[in-house]
Amino acid sequence: MNSIEEILEGAESIAIAGHVNPDGDCIGSCMAMYLYLKANDPNIKADVYLGDMRPVFGHLDGLETVRKTAESGKIYDLLLLFDVSSEDRIGIAGEYLQTAKKTVCIDHHITNHGLAEINHVVPKASSTCEVLFELMEREKITVPVATALYTGIVHDSGVFQYTNTSGKTMRIAGWLMDQGIPFTRIIEDSFYKKSYDQNRIMGQTLMKSQLLLDGKCIAGVVTKKDMKQYGAAPQDLDGVVNQLRLTEGVEAAVFLYAVDPEHYKVSLRSNGVVDVSRIAASFEGGGHRMAAGCTLAGEPEEIIEKVVTCIRRQLKAEKKKR
Numbered sequence: 001m002n003s004i005e006e007i008l009e010g011a012e013s014i015a016i017a018g019h020v021n022p023d024g025d026c027i028g029s030c031m032a033m034y035l036y037l038k039a040n041d042p043n044i045k046a047d048v049y050l051g052d053m054r055p056v057f058g059h060l061d062g063l064e065t066v067r068k069t070a071e072s073g074k075i076y077d078l079l080l081l082f083d084v085s086s087e088d089r090i091g092i093a094g095e096y097l098q099t100a101k102k103t104v105c106i107d108h109h110i111t112n113h114g115l116a117e118i119n120h121v122v123p124k125a126s127s128t129c130e131v132l133f134e135l136m137e138r139e140k141i142t143v144p145v146a147t148a149l150y151t152g153i154v155h156d157s158g159v160f161q162y163t164n165t166s167g168k169t170m171r172i173a174g175w176l177m178d179q180g181i182p183f184t185r186i187i188e189d190s191f192y193k194k195s196y197d198q199n200r201i202m203g204q205t206l207m208k209s210q211l212l213l214d215g216k217c218i219a220g221v222v223t224k225k226d227m228k229q230y231g232a233a234p235q236d237l238d239g240v241v242n243q244l245r246l247t248e249g250v251e252a253a254v255f256l257y258a259v260d261p262e263h264y265k266v267s268l269r270s271n272g273v274v275d276v277s278r279i280a281a282s283f284e285g286g287g288h289r290m291a292a293g294c295t296l297a298g299e300p301e302e303i304i305e306k307v308v309t310c311i312r313r314q315l316k317a318e319k320k321k322r
Contacts, residue, residue: 017093024155032148049093085109127156
């Protein structure tokens with residue numbers, strides 16, 4: 001697959017969708033594709049399907065058009081999936097994987113083994129937005145499209161500090177910046193600006209966190225009770241796991257938050273030695289070597305023990321290599 005035009009050939013109706021609990025890269029790639037079509041292919045009818053999004057993405061154009069529910073029985077010429085690594089991770093547009101006349105997945109997760117008819121997966125890319133940029137014609141990238149692409153790249157690269165950041169990533173980001181996007185605002189609003197309640201729940205999580213494996217692992221938990229106390233939603237917890245990861249001496253961070261009375265979303269981060277994508281995959285999750293996640297049932301203590309056991313194995317194996 002060499003270009004977006006190749007993917008779009010013959011399609012008049014398109015569904016664009018990402019994964020459940022969409023993050024910056026998912027939202028950025030979906031909206032970049034939608035805005036690209038709107039600017040360059042007005043005859044194509046495109047619908048975007050995404051779940052609830054944090055207010056920090058309010059700088060993106062077109063969010064008012066996003067659909068929160070799927071229209072049962074609707075048949076699209078093409079389903080475009082972005083940043084989705086497995087079928088069970090597709091959000092509200094999941095049924096279109098079976099009903100669309102053609103399905104394409106554009107992604108960068110190493111755990112993506114192909115869920116659509118056509119799969120364009122580049123594991124070495126910093127983000128799905130980086131992959132998408134490479135498929136777009138430069139002269140057709142408007143400022144709103146560039147803004148969406150840059151948003152996805154900075155989110156999945158951790159503002160260019162994660163090891164998935166390459167020279168190509170920086171060159172692409174520089175090109176997007178040259179288009180006149182509000183890059184300072186994007187970074188400040190996404191990573192540094194927090195509400196009072198967000199700061200409080202992060203503070204509590206850090207205070208109650210546990211150092212495990214002789215300080216090589218740190219684990220934090222937010223329960224339903226905590227979320228109710230601070231008026232927090234899942235999207236308000238972005239950044240907590242990364243703050244845990246920054247603890248001195250830590251190789252892996254584990255962060256749990258309740259999604260219902262029986263299940264916890266597990267976010268995993270690594271500082272290099274531990275491959276958290278392998279751990280997430282063992283629990284039917286997905287992600288990258290440095291950042292991954294899954295959903296598990298049980299009590300927080302039981303879940304942490306399961307995950308930490310996997311981290312312990314990897315640390316022992318790494319120690320034997322030295």
